[in-house]
Amino acid sequence: MKTQEAINTFVKETGGWVAAQLEACTRCGMCAEACHFYQATGNPEYAPVWKLELLRRAYEQRFTISGKARLALGIDKPITDADLTHWSTLLYEACTLCNKCSMVCPMGIDIGPLLHNVRSALSEAEVVPLELMAAVNKQVTEGSPLGVTDSVWDDRMEWVADEWEVELPIDVKGADMLVVFSSIEIMKFPENISAIAKILNKAGEKWTLSRQGREVVNFGFYEGSEKRTKLFMQRVFDAAKALGVKRVLVTECGHAYDALRWTAANIMDVPAGLEVIHIAGLIGDYVRSGRIKLKPGAYDNDGTITFHDACKIQRRGGHIKEPREVLNILAPHAFKEMTPNKEEAICCGGGGGVIAIKAADPQRYAVFQLKIDQMKKVGAKTVAMTCSNCRLQFTDSVKHFNVDVKIAGLSQMVADALED
Ligand code: SF4
Ligand code: SF4
Known part of the structure; x- marks a missing residue:
C-alpha cells in the first residue's frame, strides 16, 4: 500500500483554503445528523467530521505546532495502512458525496470538497474498492464502465431508433448541441434516449450524438482521481470541439453534470464559449418559452x-x-x-x-x-x-x-x- 502517497496527497492539497476550513471546525457534530448514513444507522463513524479525520491528522501533524507536538509525544498517531483501509470503507461505502453536510455546518465549512480530497488521497494509496476500480479501468480501456464499446453503442443506438421510431442524429458537424447519455441510460434505461430525442426533436433543436464523446458518466470522479476525471471529460470536450457545438447537454446523470459543469472549469481547459447544461433545466426552458x-x-x-x-x-x-x-x-x-x-x-x-x-x-x-x-x-x-x-x-x-x-x-x- 502506498501510505506515503496518500499523506503526500493530503499535504499537497492542503493550501490556505483547506487549512482555514479545518481550523474553523469546532467539532460540534451538527453535520452528523445531516448525513443519511449516520441518520439511518447511528454509526458515529459515519459522521462527516469523522470521515475527514485523516485529512485533519495529516494537516495538523505536518503544519501545526500542536499537531507536531502531539505526534512527538505519542498522543496522536501517524496515519497507517490500516487507517487507509478503514477510511476507504467510510469514504466509498458510506458517503455519496451528496454535500448535504456542507449545508448545515454552522461554521460554513464546505465539507463535500474536503471529502473529495480524502477520496483523492485514498485513490493515490490505491485503496479504492475493487468493483469501483474495475469500472474505472473499464472506462479507461473501453470508454464505458458498463462495457459500452464503439460497436455496442452503434448497435444500441440503431436498436433504440428502430424500437421507438425516433430520429437519432449522429456525428453531425455544425449542430448546436452535443447530447451525451450515461451508460446507465444506454444499458438499463434505453427509453430515456428515445424520450429525450423526442423532446429535442419537438423543440426543433439542432442536436447530435457523438461516437467519440458517447459516455457522460465519470467513474474517475467517483474514484477521486483528478487524472482520470479529466481524461473522461476530455473525451466529451474533444467531441464537442470536433463537431463545433455550442452546448453540451448532460442527460439524466447527476455526477456527470457536477463534474462537467462545475469541476471541469477548475481543473482543465474547457473549450471557449462551450456551455454545459442539464436536461432538467432545458425542459424547464422549453416549457417556459413554449418550445414544447x-x-x-x-x-x-x-x-x-x-x-x-x-x-x-x-x-x-x-x-x-x-x-x-x-x-x-x-x-x-x-x-x-x-x-x-x-x-x-x-x-x-x-x-x-x-x-x-x-x-x-x-x-x-x-x-x-x-x-x-x-x-x-x-x-x-x-x-x-x-x-x-x-x-x-x-x-x-x-x-x-x-x-x-x-x-x-x-x-x-x-x-x-x-x-x-
Ligand atoms: S458541523 Fe461543521 S463545525 Fe460542526 S463538526 Fe461538522 S464540520 Fe465541524
Ligand atoms: S457528503 Fe457524504 S458525509 Fe456528507 S452528508 Fe453526504 S453522504 Fe454524508
Missing part, C-alpha cells in the same frame, strides 16, 4: 406523484424549480412534495459510486428506508426523478423491500405527455 407544450393534467389520475431531488442536479446544480413547474402542469392535483425536499432533500443512498460496491449494500438499503418513509408519508404511487443513478437505486431498492411504487424518469414523463 405539455398535456395539462396528463398524470392527474394515476395516484399521488412525488419528486425525488438528486443531490448533484437539484441541491448542487440548482435545477429545483423546473421539475416542479413541469409536474405542476402534468399533475396539478396529484403532485405532492416529500419532506424534506429541494436543497434539504435526503440522498437516495446510491450515488458517488456506492451502488457499484457490493459491500455497501447493507448501508445503501438502510438509507433507502428513509426514502420509503418519506414516500409512504405522502402516499406516493409514483416517484419522478432526473438522475438515472438515483433511478437505478430506487428501482433496485423498491424491489428489495417489495414497495409498490412506480419509478419514473422525468424526461420520459414529459416525452409521453407532449402535445402534438
Whole structure:
C-alpha cells in the first residue's frame, strides 16, 4: 500500500483554503445528523467530521505546532495502512458525496470538497474498492464502465431508433448541441434516449450524438482521481470541439453534470464559449418559452406523484424549480412534495459510486428506508426523478423491500405527455 502517497496527497492539497476550513471546525457534530448514513444507522463513524479525520491528522501533524507536538509525544498517531483501509470503507461505502453536510455546518465549512480530497488521497494509496476500480479501468480501456464499446453503442443506438421510431442524429458537424447519455441510460434505461430525442426533436433543436464523446458518466470522479476525471471529460470536450457545438447537454446523470459543469472549469481547459447544461433545466426552458407544450393534467389520475431531488442536479446544480413547474402542469392535483425536499432533500443512498460496491449494500438499503418513509408519508404511487443513478437505486431498492411504487424518469414523463 502506498501510505506515503496518500499523506503526500493530503499535504499537497492542503493550501490556505483547506487549512482555514479545518481550523474553523469546532467539532460540534451538527453535520452528523445531516448525513443519511449516520441518520439511518447511528454509526458515529459515519459522521462527516469523522470521515475527514485523516485529512485533519495529516494537516495538523505536518503544519501545526500542536499537531507536531502531539505526534512527538505519542498522543496522536501517524496515519497507517490500516487507517487507509478503514477510511476507504467510510469514504466509498458510506458517503455519496451528496454535500448535504456542507449545508448545515454552522461554521460554513464546505465539507463535500474536503471529502473529495480524502477520496483523492485514498485513490493515490490505491485503496479504492475493487468493483469501483474495475469500472474505472473499464472506462479507461473501453470508454464505458458498463462495457459500452464503439460497436455496442452503434448497435444500441440503431436498436433504440428502430424500437421507438425516433430520429437519432449522429456525428453531425455544425449542430448546436452535443447530447451525451450515461451508460446507465444506454444499458438499463434505453427509453430515456428515445424520450429525450423526442423532446429535442419537438423543440426543433439542432442536436447530435457523438461516437467519440458517447459516455457522460465519470467513474474517475467517483474514484477521486483528478487524472482520470479529466481524461473522461476530455473525451466529451474533444467531441464537442470536433463537431463545433455550442452546448453540451448532460442527460439524466447527476455526477456527470457536477463534474462537467462545475469541476471541469477548475481543473482543465474547457473549450471557449462551450456551455454545459442539464436536461432538467432545458425542459424547464422549453416549457417556459413554449418550445414544447405539455398535456395539462396528463398524470392527474394515476395516484399521488412525488419528486425525488438528486443531490448533484437539484441541491448542487440548482435545477429545483423546473421539475416542479413541469409536474405542476402534468399533475396539478396529484403532485405532492416529500419532506424534506429541494436543497434539504435526503440522498437516495446510491450515488458517488456506492451502488457499484457490493459491500455497501447493507448501508445503501438502510438509507433507502428513509426514502420509503418519506414516500409512504405522502402516499406516493409514483416517484419522478432526473438522475438515472438515483433511478437505478430506487428501482433496485423498491424491489428489495417489495414497495409498490412506480419509478419514473422525468424526461420520459414529459416525452409521453407532449402535445402534438
Ligand atoms: S458541523 Fe461543521 S463545525 Fe460542526 S463538526 Fe461538522 S464540520 Fe465541524
Ligand atoms: S457528503 Fe453526504 S453522504 Fe457524504 S458525509 Fe456528507 S452528508 Fe454524508
